[in-house]
Amino acid sequence: MAQTEEKTKKQTDNRGLAGQVIGETSVCAVNQSQLMYRGYEIADLAEHATFEEVAHLLLIGHKPAPEELSSFKSELVSMRAIPDSVKDVIIQIANNSPQTHPMGVLRTAVSLLSHLCPVCEDNNADADLKKSMQLLAKIPTCIGVHQMALDGKTPVDPDPNLDHAANLLWCMSGEVPHESEAKVMDVSLVLYAEHDFNASTFTSRVIASTNSDLHSCVCGGIGALKGNLHGGANEAAMEMLQEIMTAVESGSTAEEFMQNAFETKKKLMGFGHRVYKNGDHRAGILRSWGLKYANEAHPEAIKWFDLGDEVQAIMLRDKNIHPNVDFPCGMTYFAMGIPVPQYTPIFVAARITGWCAHIMEQHQNNRIIRPLAHYAGEELRNWND
Numbered sequence: 125m126a127q128t129e130e131k132t133k134k135q136t137d138n139r140g141l142a143g144q145v146i147g148e149t150s151v152c153a154v155n156q157s158q159l160m161y162r163g164y165e166i167a168d169l170a171e172h173a174t175f176e177e178v179a180h181l182l183l184i185g186h187k188p189a190p191e192e193l194s195s196f197k198s199e200l201v202s203m204r205a206i207p208d209s210v211k212d213v214i215i216q217i218a219n220n221s222p223q224t225h226p227m228g229v230l231r232t233a234v235s236l237l238s239h240l241c242p243v244c245e246d247n248n249a250d251a252d253l254k255k256s257m258q259l260l261a262k263i264p265t266c267i268g269v270h271q272m273a274l275d276g277k278t279p280v281d282p283d284p285n286l287d288h289a290a291n292l293l294w295c296m297s298g299e300v301p302h303e304s305e306a307k308v309m310d311v312s313l314v315l316y317a318e319h320d321f322n323a324s325t326f327t328s329r330v331i332a333s334t335n336s337d338l339h340s341c342v343c344g345g346i347g348a349l350k351g352n353l354h355g356g357a358n359e360a361a362m363e364m365l366q367e368i369m370t371a372v373e374s375g376s377t378a379e380e381f382m383q384n385a386f387e388t389k390k391k392l393m394g395f396g397h398r399v400y401k402n403g404d405h406r407a408g409i410l411r412s413w414g415l416k417y418a419n420e421a422h423p424e425a426i427k428w429f430d431l432g433d434e435v436q437a438i439m440l441r442d443k444n445i446h447p448n449v450d451f452p453c454g455m456t457y458f459a460m461g462i463p464v465p466q467y468t469p470i471f472v473a474a475r476i477t478g479w480c481a482h483i484m485e486q487h488q489n490n491r492i493i494r495p496l497a498h499y500a501g502e503e504l505r506n507w508n509d
């Protein structure tokens with residue numbers, strides 16, 4: 125085999141670090157048959173744990189006793205407010221640049237918060253935990269201020285009587301959510317909280333490994349999550365379903381849309397996964413919660429689940445590719461009336477826990493992450509030739 129061909133083959137085999145184990149973690153295990161947060165299986169957590177309990181599990185490292193949970197929750201509530209200067213910038217972006225994607229706004233908000241954080245540059249365990257909790261508490265407030273400003277409303281203060289999920293919905297709309305709505309949001313946050321070395325967590329860990337600060341790691345994580353091959357897929361999946369629905373309502377069919385996508389090698393958003401080749405453990409759980417909610421509260425939204433089922437069946441029949449968690453997430457948040465561009469920021473409101481758990485793990489047992497690249501460029505040559 126010629127030298128260049130061999131080089132290219134080596135690089136192709138390794139593209140996207142597929143199948144490579146590149147480090148160790150005690151936070152989460154992801155494999156074909158299981159997803160576990162610190163030893164607890166995801167279906168168990170979705171059924172029995174609240175998001176705050178999961179946040180405690182991930183950040184502090186164990187399932188909270190009732191009194192631990194109560195003080196953890198009170199501390200989070202006390203941290204929810206954001207400085208006026210940060211609020212003002214978010215409102216200005218909404219007013220002057222309403223087309224800016226909310227993930228960009230959130231990245232800016234986290235960066236601004238870092239300048240006002242007295243322990244920003246301190247990477248010791250206590251400071252990292254404090255910063256993690258501050259961001260966990262403040263992110264729903266930032267998302268809410270932005271959405272309210274986009275809607276031309278005055279942002280509301282976080283409500284100390286509401287849990288994380290319900291408070292997020294309150295901040296985004298100024299309306300106290302119904303219990304069933306808050307529950308579906310809570311379950312979705314549990315499902316989104318953590319997922320080992322996915323692209324955004326890996327990004328955060330790479331930044332942490334240089335001894336950079338937690339806020340910088342989170343800004344990097346937000347940037348990585350924004351893309352539609354990762355967290356941005358929940359928005360992209362819903363936009364794709366809307367496109368298919370428009371086609372169907374104009375006399376075409378989902379089948380026609382799908383066959384056209386296959387022929388043109390267009391990716392179907394919300395399908396496929398790097399690790400789960402036989403299905404994403406989280407997808408079925410969220411679909412049933414979303415459908416239950418639609419049945420009870422918004423029967424007019426059931427058509428999205430029906431269309432989703434049709435698309436899912438065609439994808440399985442023709443490509444043997446399963447939906448991932450972002451597929452039912454799109455329909456579920458749509459049924460709840462959440463604006464599509466806020467789906468990925470909501471993902472951040474959950475994944476902040478996983479990112480921070482990994483950043484702390486990296487800071488506490490660090491070696492800089494610096495892999496090698498296989499060089500596939502020109503052979504050595506002289507500048508004057």
Ligand SMILES: CC(C)(COP(=O)(O)OP(=O)(O)OC[C@H]1O[C@@H](n2cnc3c(N)ncnc32)[C@H](O)[C@@H]1OP(=O)(O)O)[C@@H](O)C(=O)NCCC(=O)NCCS
Pocket residue numbers: 140352353354355357390391392393394395396397398399445448449450
């Ligand atoms: C998630 C994703 C990035 C994983 O990428 P990956 O691990 O490199 O993908 P795979 O190696 O499993 O792909 C195998 C084959 O299935 C195809 N495939 C995978 N996901 C697909 C999708 N959503 N739509 C159409 N085809 C898809 C690939 O194009 C590839 O085909 P090829 O062999 O003809 O090139 C990919 O499935 C994807 O882009 N999905 C859509 C975006 C999404 O939902 N992201 C959220 C992930 S939780």
